[in-house]
Amino acid sequence: DAKTTQPNSMESNEEEPVHLPCNHSTISGTDYIHWYRQLPSQGPEYVIHGLTSNVNNRMASLAIAEDRKSSTLILHRATLRDAAVYYCILRDVTGSYDKVIFGPGTSLSVIP
């Protein structure tokens, strides 16, 4: 089963860029890479997703390795409100939903 691995925690200074890595070495050709984040005491919220090409939106950028075995979520200027747990998950575009694995994620701390 395709799964992801992320560092348990990372720190960043406020207003500096943050690069959050995710490894997914067993990714299949039909898996989209999705990122969510969870602020304290809230439900997860969608951040960004992609298949093969790098993606940008108002919240973040997603850089996907050429072999798709890893990806990086980029927050261009970290703010205190970005302190959260970030989850990288795989979603099968064919609709298979046997299990969607949200691992422990990466807990991001932002230092003022």
Next chain:
Amino acid sequence: NAGVTQTPKFQVLKTGQSMTLQCAQDMNHNSMYWYRQDPGMGLRLIYYSASEGTTDKGEVPNGYNVSRLNKREFSLRLESAAPSQTSVYFCASSEWVTDTQYFGPGTRLTVL
């Protein structure tokens, strides 16, 4: 739009009691999900409903039942609560199973 709403927000049960967690979405989504999140852990999928009239087991279905009452509502029932079911429960919805999920605020359940 309220998005995904969950009731109750908090609940304390005694071992053996039963209860139903309610979830509703107003985004006209086809797919709905129930997750649980234990302290310091990621989310684990309990059950999902790919479309109205269908339900399927996720990763950790034991001890739970679900009902997709209509397109808007998806309830989770604990027939005989156990302390191991102490957790935060999140409901989510998406257009289809491959799409971005939108999460509710969660129900914090304690079983004594």
